[in-house]
Every structure is written in C-alpha cells, then in structure tokens.
Amino acid sequence: MPGKTPDKEPVENGGYRGGKDMEMKDKDLKPKGKKSIKDGDDEMTVVVQPSKASKQASAPPPNDADGDVAMDDLDKAEDGQVKVDPIVQAINDIKSNFALLDRAVVLFDARFTLRALRSISSIRKRLTPDILAQVISETFTTASPSSHIAKALLTAIGRPDVSLGRQPGPEMEIDSDPKASAKNGVKKETRDNIPEIDIFLGILTQVILFDTKQFKLGFEFSSYLAGRVQSLNRRTLDSLSAKVYFYYSLFSEQLAPLPPSPQSPIVSIRPTLLAALRTAVLRKDIDTQASVIVLLLRNYLLTSHIAQADLLVSHTQFPENAANNQVARFLYYLGRTRAIQLRYTEAHEHLTAATRKAPSSACALGFSQTATKLLMVVELLMGDIPDRATFRQPTMELALHPYFLLVQAVRVGNLEDFETIIADHVDTFKRDGTYTLILRLRQNVIKTGIRMMSLSYSRISLRDICIRLHLGSEESAEYIVAKAIRDGVIEATLDRERGFMKSKEVGDVYATREPGEAFHDRIRACLALHDESVKAMRFPMNQHRLELKNAQEAREREREMAKEIQEGDLDEDDLGGEFEGM
Amino acid sequence: MAERQLTQVLTQLKSQSSSLSYADASSLLSKAKLLLLQLNALTPASTSNPTLLGLARETYEQGALASIRAKNPDAFTRYVSQLAAFYELPASALAPNAAERNKVTGLYLLLLLTQGRYAEFHSELEALSTREDGNDVEGDRYLGYPIRLERWLMEGSYDRVWKAMKKGEVPCEEYGIFSDILTLQIRSEIASSSERAYPSLPLSSTKSLLFLDSEGAVIDFARSRGWIIKDGQLFFPSANAAQEAGEEAEQEKETSQMIIENTLGYARQLETIV
Numbered sequence: 001m002p003g004k005t006p007d008k009e010p011v012e013n014g015g016y017r018g019g020k021d022m023e024m025k026d027k028d029l030k031p032k033g034k035k036s037i038k039d040g041d042d043e044m045t046v047v048v049q050p051s052k053a054s055k056q057a058s059a060p061p062p063n064d065a066d067g068d069v070a071m072d073d074l075d076k077a078e079d080g081q082v083k084v085d086p087i088v089q090a091i092n093d094i095k096s097n098f099a100l101l102d103r104a105v106v107l108f109d110a111r112f113t114l115r116a117l118r119s120i121s122s123i124r125k126r127l128t129p130d131i132l133a134q135v136i137s138e139t140f141t142t143a144s145p146s147s148h149i150a151k152a153l154l155t156a157i158g159r160p161d162v163s164l165g166r167q168p169g170p171e172m173e174i175d176s177d178p179k180a181s182a183k184n185g186v187k188k189e190t191r192d193n194i195p196e197i198d199i200f201l202g203i204l205t206q207v208i209l210f211d212t213k214q215f216k217l218g219f220e221f222s223s224y225l226a227g228r229v230q231s232l233n234r235r236t237l238d239s240l241s242a243k244v245y246f247y248y249s250l251f252s253e254q255l256a257p258l259p260p261s262p263q264s265p266i267v268s269i270r271p272t273l274l275a276a277l278r279t280a281v282l283r284k285d286i287d288t289q290a291s292v293i294v295l296l297l298r299n300y301l302l303t304s305h306i307a308q309a310d311l312l313v314s315h316t317q318f319p320e321n322a323a324n325n326q327v328a329r330f331l332y333y334l335g336r337t338r339a340i341q342l343r344y345t346e347a348h349e350h351l352t353a354a355t356r357k358a359p360s361s362a363c364a365l366g367f368s369q370t371a372t373k374l375l376m377v378v379e380l381l382m383g384d385i386p387d388r389a390t391f392r393q394p395t396m397e398l399a400l401h402p403y404f405l406l407v408q409a410v411r412v413g414n415l416e417d418f419e420t421i422i423a424d425h426v427d428t429f430k431r432d433g434t435y436t437l438i439l440r441l442r443q444n445v446i447k448t449g450i451r452m453m454s455l456s457y458s459r460i461s462l463r464d465i466c467i468r469l470h471l472g473s474e475e476s477a478e479y480i481v482a483k484a485i486r487d488g489v490i491e492a493t494l495d496r497e498r499g500f501m502k503s504k505e506v507g508d509v510y511a512t513r514e515p516g517e518a519f520h521d522r523i524r525a526c527l528a529l530h531d532e533s534v535k536a537m538r539f540p541m542n543q544h545r546l547e548l549k550n551a552q553e554a555r556e557r558e559r560e561m562a563k564e565i566q567e568g569d570l571d572e573d574d575l576g577g578e579f580e581g582m
Numbered sequence: 583m584a585e586r587q588l589t590q591v592l593t594q595l596k597s598q599s600s601s602l603s604y605a606d607a608s609s610l611l612s613k614a615k616l617l618l619l620q621l622n623a624l625t626p627a628s629t630s631n632p633t634l635l636g637l638a639r640e641t642y643e644q645g646a647l648a649s650i651r652a653k654n655p656d657a658f659t660r661y662v663s664q665l666a667a668f669y670e671l672p673a674s675a676l677a678p679n680a681a682e683r684n685k686v687t688g689l690y691l692l693l694l695l696t697q698g699r700y701a702e703f704h705s706e707l708e709a710l711s712t713r714e715d716g717n718d719v720e721g722d723r724y725l726g727y728p729i730r731l732e733r734w735l736m737e738g739s740y741d742r743v744w745k746a747m748k749k750g751e752v753p754c755e756e757y758g759i760f761s762d763i764l765t766l767q768i769r770s771e772i773a774s775s776s777e778r779a780y781p782s783l784p785l786s787s788t789k790s791l792l793f794l795d796s797e798g799a800v801i802d803f804a805r806s807r808g809w810i811i812k813d814g815q816l817f818f819p820s821a822n823a824a825q826e827a828g829e830e831a832e833q834e835k836e837t838s839q840m841i842i843e844n845t846l847g848y849a850r851q852l853e854t855i856v
Contacts, residue, residue, distance in 0.1 A: 306705035340708050341701035436704070436711050443737045476739040478791075482775035483738030494779045496787055513837050520844050527851050 090126040093119065094135050094204070101196040105236045110287075113239045114323075116200060121363070124207055132204055133159035139197065149198045149228075156205050156221040195232050199225070199240045206247040215254040219265065222248035226272060230279065238283075242291035245276055249295045253302065266299050273299070277316070290322030290330065297333040309337050325364075328357035332371050339374065339437055344382045351375040362395070369399045370432065376403050377437045383444060383489075385411050402428050410441060413449030415470045418442070446471070447489045450481060454490040454503045461500045474499070588617040588637050592644065604652035611648065614641045625667060636677070639668040646686050650756045655693055662690045681724075688724035689756055695732055696763045703732065723753045731764070738775070740768045744793050769793065773807055776818070783816040 097116040104112035133154060140150035202225045209218035226248050229241040252265040273296050280288035293316055300309035318330050335350035355375055358368040376386045391397060391404045402425040409417040422429070422438060429435040449469045453460055466477040481501055484490050491504040509515070591614045618638050642665045649657035669683055687710070694703040710725065727746070734742045746752075747761045769792055776783065776791070783791070788800050801811060810817040 304705075304709040304711070306708055307702070310705075340704055342704055343701070430711075436708055439733075440704075440736070442733065446737055472739065472742065475741040476737075479740045479772065479775070480738040482772070482779040485779040486775040486777075492779075493781055496780060496783055496791070513840075516837075516841060516844075523844075523848060530855065 086126055087131055090123060090131050091135055091138075093123055093126075094131075095139075097200065098139070098197050101200060102194065105194055105196055108236065110236070110239055113196070113236065117203075117239060117243060120203065120207060123204070124211065127204060127208055127211070129157040129159055129208055129212075132157055132201070132208060136201055139201070152221075152224065153198070153201055153205050156217065157208055195234060196236055196240060199229060199232075199237060199244065202228075203240065203243050203247065206244070206251075210247060210250065213254075215251050218247070219251040219255055222251050223269075223272070226276070230276065233283070235283070235285070238280075238285045239287040241276075241285075242287040245273065245288065245292055245295060249273065249299065264303065266302060270296070270299060281316075286319040286322055287326075290319050290326040293318055294326055294329045294333065297330065297337070301333060301336060306337060306340050309333070310341065313337065324357055325359065328354050328359075328367070328371075331357065332367070332374070335371075335378070336374060336433075339378050339381070344378055347378045348375070348382060351378055365395055369396060372396060373400065373403055373432050373434060374437075376400070376407065377434045377441070380407065380410050380441055380444060381437065383447070406438065406441075410445050410448060413445055413447075413452050413469070415442070415445050415449065418445045446480060447484055447487075450484045451490055454492050454501065457503065459500055459502050462494075463499065465501065588614055588621070588641070591617070592637065592640055604648065604654075607644075607648040607652075611641065611645045614644075625664075632677070635668065635671065639665065639679070640682075642668070643682050643686055646689070647756055650689055650693075650759060653759060655697070658689070658693065662686060684722050684724040685754070685756075688722075688728055688753070691725070691728035692731070692757060692760045695728055695735070696760055696767065700732075724757075727753055727757060735768070735771075738771075740772055743768055765793065769803070773803070777807075780818070782818075785811065785814045785816060788816055 097119055100112045100116040104110065104116070136150050136153050202221075206218060206222055206225070209215075209221060222244065225244050226241075229237065229244050249266065249269060252269050255265045257264050273292050276288060277292045277296065279285070280292060293312070296312055297309050300306070300312065313334060318327075322330075331350045331354035335347045335354060338344075338347035338350060351371060351374055355368060355371045358364055358371060360368075372390065376390070379386045386407055391400050391407075402421070405421045405425075406418070409421055418441070426435065429438050446469060450465065453465055453468065462474050462477045462481070465471070465481065466474050469477070471477045471480065478494065478496075478499075481490075481492070482494060485492055485494070493502050493504070494500075495502065591610055594610060618634075618641060621634055642661050646658055646661035646665065649655075649661060665683075665686060669678075687706070691703060691706055694700075694706065707729065731743055731746065734740070734746075743764065747764060752758050752761065772792055785797060785800060788804075789795075789797055792800065792803060794800050794803060804811055804816055808819060810819060
C-alpha cells in the first residue's frame with residue numbers, strides 16, 4: 001500500500017526537528033523521499049492539482065503518533081478528492097479562531113469567544129508543538145511590542161529558537177489559501193495582535209503541555225499566564241481567562257505530592273484563585289467567577305477541607321447565568337459537600353440537578369457517571385431505592401455495577417451481603433470518594449430490614465429479628481426497633497415482657513396528602529422548566545435598535561405624511577376657504 | 583534560654599498531668615505560650631526551627647488535654663484549631679507524632695458527637711480518610727472509639743455503647759470524661775423511643791433498659807419525664823388525645839388551604855403561559 005510509506009516517515013524525521021534550520025533541511029530533504037511516492041499517488045487520482053500535492057509533501061510533518069493516525073484516516077477518507085494537509089488544516093483552523101476572537105472584540109459579543117474555545121477540543125487532537133510554533137511565528141512579528149509574549153509561548157512549548165514574523169511558506173501562501181494568507185499578512189502589518197489572540201495561543205500551549213504530560217512546566221507557564229490575565233482588564237477576555245485558571249488548577253493537581261496530602265501544590269494556588277475570584281466578582285466577570293468558584297470547591301474537596309468548602313459556598317454567590325457546564329460542576333461539588341454534612345435532602349436536590357444538567361454526549365460521560373454514583377448513595381441514605389432503569393443504561397452499566405450490588409443489599413435489608421459488598425469493592429468506593437458515605441448506610445440497611453419484617457409479619461419476636469438481621473444481641477434489636485418506631489420508619493409497638501414486635505395496620509397512602517404533594521412537586525418542576533426556557537431564549541443583539549430605527553423611519557414617514565396632509569390640509573383649508581368663500 | 587524554660591514547663595505539665603489542677607495547668611500553659619511568643623513560634627512559619635515547632639505542638643496538645651480534663655469545651659476547641667496548622671505541616675518540617683495527634687483528634691470527634699454536631703463530625707471523618715496513613719482509622723485505639731460510638735448511636739444499639747463505656751474500651755482517662763455525658767444522652771434517647779414504642783413497661787425491667795442502678799432511680803427518672811406509675815407498670819401519657827384531635831383538624835384545614843393555594847397558583851401560571 002503506497003499511502004502508508006510516506007505517513008510512517010514523519011515519525012523518524014520529527015525526532016530531530018527543533019529549529020528553523022532543521023526545518024529548512026527537512027523541506028529540502030523531504031521531497032526526495034516522500035514526494036516521489038506521494039506525488040505519484042496523488043497525481044494518479046487528482047491530476048489537476050500537482051502543485052497542491054507538492055505543497056503537501058513539503059509541509060512540516062507532525063511528530064506524534066496521533067498526527068499520524070489522523071493523517072492516515074484523512075488520507076483514506078479523502079482518497080480521490082482534493083486533499084488538504086492536516087497540518088495546514090490545523091493551522092488554518094487555529095487561525096480561523098483569530099477571526100472569531102477579533103469579531104468578539106469588535107462586536108463585544110462573548111459568543112464568538114465561546115465558539116473559539118469550543119473548537120479547542122477538535123483542534124486538540126491534531127495539535128503538536130510544531131504546529132503551534134508555526135502559528136505563533138506567523139502571528140507575531142519581531143517588531144511588535146507583544147513579541148516577548150510570543151517568545152514566552154515558544155519557550156513553553158520547547159521551540160525557543162523558532163523566529164518570529166515568518167511569513168507562511170511561499171508555496172503555502174500561493175497554493176493553499178491565497179486569500180486567507182494575504183489577509184493575514186495585511187492584518188499583521190496594520191496593527192498589533194489583540195491580547196485575546198495571545199491568551200488563546202497561551203491556552204493552546206497549556207493544552208499541549210497537559211497532553212504531553214509536562215505538568216511541572218505547564219504549572220509554571222500557567223502561573224505566568226494567570227498573572228498576565230490578571231493584569232489585563234478586558235471584558236472580552238473573560239471566558240478565556242476562565243479557561244486559563246481551569247488549566248492552571250488542573251496542572252497543580254497533577255504535581256507531586258498528589259492532592260489528598262496537605263502539601264500538594266493545589267493548596268498553594270488557593271490565594272491566587274481567591275484573588276482571581278475577588279477580581280472577577282468586582283468586574284462582574286461571570287465566566288471567571290463561576291469557573292473559579294468551581295475550581296476552589298474542587299480544590300477544597302480534594303484535600304477534604306469540607307468546612308472551608310462550606311464557608312466558600314455560604315460567602316459567595318454563584319452567578320445565576322453561568323455556563324451550563326459550570327453550573328453542573330458547581331451543583332455536583334455542592335451536593336458532595338452537603339452529603340458529607342448529612343444534609344441529604346439538599347444534596348439530593350443538587351445532585352439530581354447536576355446529573356440532569358450534565359451534557360448527554362459521550363464526552364462528559366465521566367462526569368455523569370461520578371455524579372450518578374454519588375446521587376445513588378445519597379438516595380440510599382435518604383431511604384429511597386434508586387430507579388432500576390439507571391443501571392440499565394449502556395454507558396453506565398459497567399461503572400455502576402458495584403453500586404447495583406449495594407442497592408440490592410440495601411433493598412433487601414441484608415446486613416451480611418452489605419458487609420461483603422463493601423469489603424469486596426472497598427477500593428472502588430474509596431476511589432469514587434463514596435466510601436465514608438457508604439459506611440453510613442449500615443443503619444439504613446438495618447432500618448430497611450426492620451421495615452420488611454414489619455410489613456411481612458404482624459407479630460415477630462425480637463429474637464427472630466436479631467437472627468435475621470444479624471444483630472449482635474436481642475437487647476440491641478430491642479433498642480434498634482424502638483428507635484425505628486420513634487423515627488417513624490415503621491408503625492408498630494413493642495411488648496417488653498413477652499419480647500415481640502407487633503405491627504400496626506398500614507394506612508391508605510391515598511388518604512394522606514402525599515399524592516397531592518408529589519403532584520405539586522412535579523408541576524412546580526415543569527413550571528420552573530418553562531420559566532427557564534423562556535429566560536434562556538436569545539435575541540440577536542441590537543435588534544431592538546433596528547426596530548427603533550424602523551420605528552423612527554415610520555414615524556418620520558408618518559410625520560411626512562402628516563406634513564403632506566397638513567399641506568393638504570392647507571389645501572383643504574384653502575379649499576375650505578374657497579368653500580367658505582363660496 | 584527561652585527554649586530551655588519551655589522544655590521545663592512542658593515536662594512539668596506532662597509529668598503531673600493528672601494531679602495538676604486546671605488553674606495550675608493553665609498558668610503553666612500561659613507561661614509556655616508566652617515563651618513561644620518570645621521565640622516567635624506561636625504559629626508555624628516556613629522558617630521555623632523544627633524543634634521549636636515540636637515544642638509548640640506539644641504545648642498545644644497538653645493544653646487541649648488539660649482543658650478536656652477541666653471540662654472546658656471552648657478552650658479545647660481553640661487548642662484543636664491551633665493544632666490544625668501544625669498537623670498540616672509536612673513530615674520534613676515537623677516529624678509527626680501520630681499517637682498524640684490521634685488522641686486529640688479522637689477527643690475532638692467525641693466532643694462533636696456529644697454536642698450533636700454531626701455535620702462537623704462527618705467532615706472531620708472525611709478529612710481523616712484522606713490522610714496518608716488514613717487506611718486504618720477504625721483500627722486506631724483513639725480514633726476507632728468515637729467512630730464506633732457514632733455508628734452504634736445512629737443504629738440505636740445503645741447497649742453496645744453502654745458496654746463499651748463500662749468494659750474499659752475507653753482508650754484513656756480523658757475519654758472517660760465524656761462517658762457521663764454520653765450516658766445521659768443515650769438514656770434520654772431510649773426514653774423518647776420507649777414513649778413511642780411501648781404501650782407500657784414493667785417497672786422492674788425498665789431498670790436495665792435505662793441502665794439505671796435501682797428502682798428508686800427509675801422512679802425518679804420516670805417522674806422527671808412525667809411518666810405515670812401504676813401497679814408496678816410505667817405508662818406513658820400519650821400526647822394528649824384532645825390536643826391531637828385539635829391538631830388533626832388544624833392539619834386538615836392546612837391541607838385544604840394548601841390545595842387551594844396550589845390550584846390558584848396553577849391557574850395563574852396557565853394564564854401567563856397561554
């Protein structure tokens with residue numbers, strides 16, 4: 001298969017690439033080995049575009065395996081079509097975001113910035129230090145005042161000797177997209193880059209460093225970037241800076257000593273995050289505010305500083321119209337805090353909302369799994385049994401299996417099973433951070449057990465209860481049952497002299513106000529949903545001005561008409577006069 | 583100089599810990615704290631010298647234990663929060679003393695438990711589980727005790743709590759101080775569950791049920807809770823029947839009011855939506 005050979009080659013070449021000189025050599029060398037095969041291949045299929053093919057061969061190769069795979073796939077998929085080199089494609093993709101950022105600044109609309117940020121996930125797969133270095137070198141000129149920023153970026157991705165202000169390769173400029181590059185060139189000459197662009201490139205750098213696991217370097221770079229974001233006071237940077245802090249804290253979590261230990265670097269970034277939060281609140285920067293609150297909560301929970309997390313929540317107000325993902329995360333962490341504090345009803349409310357708000361696509365599967373796990377434990381703690389359907393979802397089934405067994409044990413009220421399941425899956429539960437919560441379930445298992453007994457028998461001796469629930473002694477059983485009666489778990493009475501429990505008749509649920517309450521809850525949820533959808537409706541910005549303008553025009557027309565009529569009136573008057581005169 | 587004095591004070595505190603009266607202990611402690619202040623080691627700083635940090639930590643630990651012996655929960659809580667800063671230090675800056683630390687933490691847990699501050703109790707527990715050596719929290723002599731007690735209290739196995747306190751599972755004398763409070767606590771728990779669970783109780787067996795020493799004590803206890811004693815049987819004045827009926831009517835009224843309110847609300851919402 002001829003297509004394979006040229007694709008393998010870049011890996012070997014990529015190793016020694018590192019500077020401009022090398023690259024030149026690459027360019028010189030490549031066509032010899034690579035071009036011959038590839039050109040032949042292409043020219044067979046696409047006879048019309050020989051120049052394009054040659055350009056493709058000379059473009060810098062990706063130097064990681066991912067790039068290769070992507071290239072391979074592309075080759076296969078686009079076989080027989082006009083091919084665009086994935087690298088050029090990636091570069092163009094990155095650059096197309098600059099236009100979005102530009103528009104965001106000009107129109108002062110954060111939606112364009114968000115769109116640029118959303119594209120990161122697709123660029124991420126193809127991103128390599130070389131691609132980024134090229135983008136940086138083409139975006140910044142040596143003369144521009146922000147060149148030192150570009151230098152910092154290049155140093156961070158390990159390409160410090162790539163020179164700035166390089167024009168896109170001649171072939172590329174002519175062949176690939178003459179209009180775009182010409183436009184880029186013009187732009188570069190006319191004015192310096194807006195800070196949004198270099199922060200965006202900074203974020204891409206963070207992504208690269210994170211994907212290549214250079215956590216130490218990434219942490220240092222991020223603190224530099226965070227400092228820069230702090231110093232720039234531009235509202236159009238808001239969503240970008242939120243992202244910067246996000247990666248900043250992500251890096252710190254990966255550094256040794258890892259989180260649970262109190263010496264972890266995540267403790268040291270708290271002041272920075274808190275300062276960022278304060279600034280964000282003062283600037284009414286909703287994106288950063290939401291993002292940093294979430295990061296801080298995560299930070300506190302990682303080191304189990306529950307009290308601090310609680311204080312943070314009580315002293316800050318989470319922005320109402322924050323991005324959906326941040327809201328979901330915030331609700332999850334809040335639910336977690338509340339669950340630890342035994343405020344299960346609140347925890348349940350928050351976690352349900354979190355699982356519902358979680359994106360349903362596969363990319364956020366981890367989050368929904370984690371949130372669902374916690375939600376289940378909280379439901380169990382509240383004495384409810386999670387829905388069987390949750391465990392059947394194909395994406396959840398495997399991850400939730402230990403919890404499924406747990407639910408079964410709790411539902412039946414079998415203390416022995418419960419203990420063995422905990423013992424079997426202790427590592428899973430500890431990893432999920434639900435272990436301490438699950439240990440609290442013991443009393444629920446007992447209560448369920450007692451409830452089952454009370455439902456099945458109208459009269460049962462304490463001795464039997466003790467044996468069936470594997471309680472230590474009859475005395476324990478007596479106290480436990482008495483407590484269950486007081487807590488309203490069962491309706492029964494105890495007879496101490498003869499040592500048995502006598503169940504009372506269960507009343508009709510439909511005679512109580514419970515169905516009405518459930519009905520009311522549901523209606524309230526629907527109404528809230530409706531209200532939120534109304535609130536979430538978006539209207540194009542300044543549309544009302546257009547309408548106003550229209551209205552003004554209309555008014556003018558009216559005035560004109562009135563004028564005409566007035567004039568007409570005059571005529572009429574004249575006429576009238578005439579009439580009068582008549 | 584100050585350091586030597588501090589060591590002296592500490593040895594004095596430790597050697598006579600049980601015989602020292604609280605007044606003496608607190609005067610010694612404030613002396614120690616003054617010395618710490620002179621040495622600039624009241625709170626840990628990155629530059630502090632490890633031996634000084636160790637001394638400071640010991641001072642606070644002794645202070646915590648002394649205030650527990652004096653049944654002064656506020657002072658104890660203060661010492662615990664001061665100690666938190668020292669316990670967070672890395673092992674390189676200050677060699678950890680797990681036994682003392684667990685002792686103080688366990689006492690703190692017990693305090694939270696007896697004061698009914700369950701949310702804080704569980705937060706503290708969560709923090710324990712993420713400690714580096716946190717794998718065997720329950721197996722620890724000091725930490726396991728409050729954790730087990732909490733579990734039994736939650737379940738309702740009061741007899742186990744009682745046995746644990748009687749059978750000398752109490753890890754050290756400071757923990758014993760809480761036993762009295764706990765006994766009172768479980769007794770009132772049992773009493774309130776009994777009021778609901780039993781139609782009546784024979785006087786004789788109530789003694790063991792409530793962990794009381796004599797029938798006389800049972801009678802005193804019953805009087806204090808307003809129970810009726812008749813023919814060697816205890817009767818619980820079920821919450822007055824008349825009052826209950828009134829409550830029910832009230833509830834009925836409340837329910838209908840709620841339903842009316844809800845329905846009106848739906849109507850209003852429908853109006854706005856359509």
